[in-house]
Amino acid sequence: xxxxxxxxxxLALIAVVAAIAMIASxxxxxxxxxxxxxxxxxATLYLLLNAAFIAVVQITVYAGAIMVLFLxxxxxxxxxRESIGGRIRWQMPLAIILGLALAVELAYVLLRxxxxxxxxxxxxxxxxxxxxxxxxxxxxxxxxxxxxxILLLVAMIGAIVITRKQRRENK
Amino acid sequence: MNIPPDYVLTLSGILFALGVIGVLIRRNAIVIFMSIxxxxxxxxxxxxxxARSLAPAQEALRGHVFVFFVIAVAAAEVAVxxxxxxxxxxxxxxxxxxxxxxxxx
Numbered sequence: 001x002x003x004x005x006x007x008x009x010x011l012a013l014i015a016v017v018a019a020i021a022m023i024a025s026x027x028x029x030x031x032x033x034x035x036x037x038x039x040x041x042x043a044t045l046y047l048l049l050n051a052a053f054i055a056v057v058q059i060t061v062y063a064g065a066i067m068v069l070f071l072x073x074x075x076x077x078x079x080x081r082e083s084i085g086g087r088i089r090w091q092m093p094l095a096i097i098l099g100l101a102l103a104v105e106l107a108y109v110l111l112r113x114x115x116x117x118x119x120x121x122x123x124x125x126x127x128x129x130x131x132x133x134x135x136x137x138x139x140x141x142x143x144x145x146x147x148x149x150i151l152l153l154v155a156m157i158g159a160i161v162i163t164r165k166q167r168r169e170n171k
Numbered sequence: 172m173n174i175p176p177d178y179v180l181t182l183s184g185i186l187f188a189l190g191v192i193g194v195l196i197r198r199n200a201i202v203i204f205m206s207i208x209x210x211x212x213x214x215x216x217x218x219x220x221x222a223r224s225l226a227p228a229q230e231a232l233r234g235h236v237f238v239f240f241v242i243a244v245a246a247a248e249v250a251v252x253x254x255x256x257x258x259x260x261x262x263x264x265x266x267x268x269x270x271x272x273x274x275x276x
Contacts, residue, residue, distance in 0.1 A: 004173050004174050005174065008178060008179075012182045016185055016189070019186055019189040019190070019209055020189060022202075022205065022209070023189060023192055023193035023197065023202070028199055031202050031205055035208065038209065038212070045182075045219075046216075046219055048174055049179065049220060049223040050226065051219045051222070053235065053239075054235050057242055058242070061242050061246055062212065062245070066245065066246060069249055069250070069253060070249070073253045073256060073257060074201055077201075077257065079266050091196070095196045096192060096196065099188055099189070099191050099192030099195060100188070100192075102188045103184065103185050103188030106181075106185070106188055107185055109184075110177065110181045111178075111180075116177060116180065120173050120175075121227050122173075123226050127226060127232070128235055132232060133235050133236060133239070136232045136233065136235075137236055140233075144240060151244065151247050152246065152247050155246075155247030155248070158251045158254070162254040162258050163254050163257055163258060
């Protein structure tokens with residue numbers, strides 16, 4: 001119990017610091033790398049919460065594929081630097097104050113809720129394994145799973161069309 | 172492994188609020204997009220925490236399946252969103268969201 005809590009608080013601290021560093025760093029490449037760090041920390045948290053399959057999917061899809069796409073676009077456009085000072089002067093302090101208020105309220109409400117039970121049952125390794133999730137995915141959720149493939153196809157076509165049309169207009 | 176789900180939910184709330192702050196204070200469109208990914212990720216964390224709290228029941232696996240679908244949708248969203256950002260950069264030579272205010276395309 002205690003070693004789990006130590007692990008959790010360590011991971012939580014790393015995740016929050018990585019998220020703060022992501023939104024605070026001026027260079028977009030550093031932001032992307034801090035976000036990868038945050039995703040890896042959250043994947044470790046998934047492992048602590050008996051979600052082995054989701055942890056692996058998180059690392060391969062999020063920290064791997066999606067963030068590589070982000071880094072690729074940042075380096076393709078060469079816009080990693082950001083000018084300091086926006087058009088609305090009071091926007092940043094106001095956003096930080098309101099965001100911190102939201103964080104405090106969310107944390108308070110979620111800490112004192114009654115929707116989750118505190119006493120957890122010890123689980124077998126079977127729970128959340130690829131086999132058990134695959135069984136649910138291909139029986140109960142077969143239609144949504146197939147629809148996901150159509151969604152990915154449409155996204156791919158959409159990405160190609162959006163970038164191609166622009167090129168034709170430039171000529 | 173025994174972490175109280177309350178704590179995990181709280182962490183996900185804090186990460187979500189940090190994503191909101193990122194969207195509000197940054198003007199680089201790619202960083203705003205990354206902050207949105209942070210918020211999606213914190214929602215996934217909350218779903219996994221709920222699944223863990225309902226755990227021995229077989230229905231709890233639905234939380235994991237839902238997270239799987241959210242990740243798939245996020246992948247599709249990133250592909251289209253980054254294509255949009257590239258298209259905006261081609262016409263504006265900038266991805267600063269302050270510059271994209273003319274509605275002329």
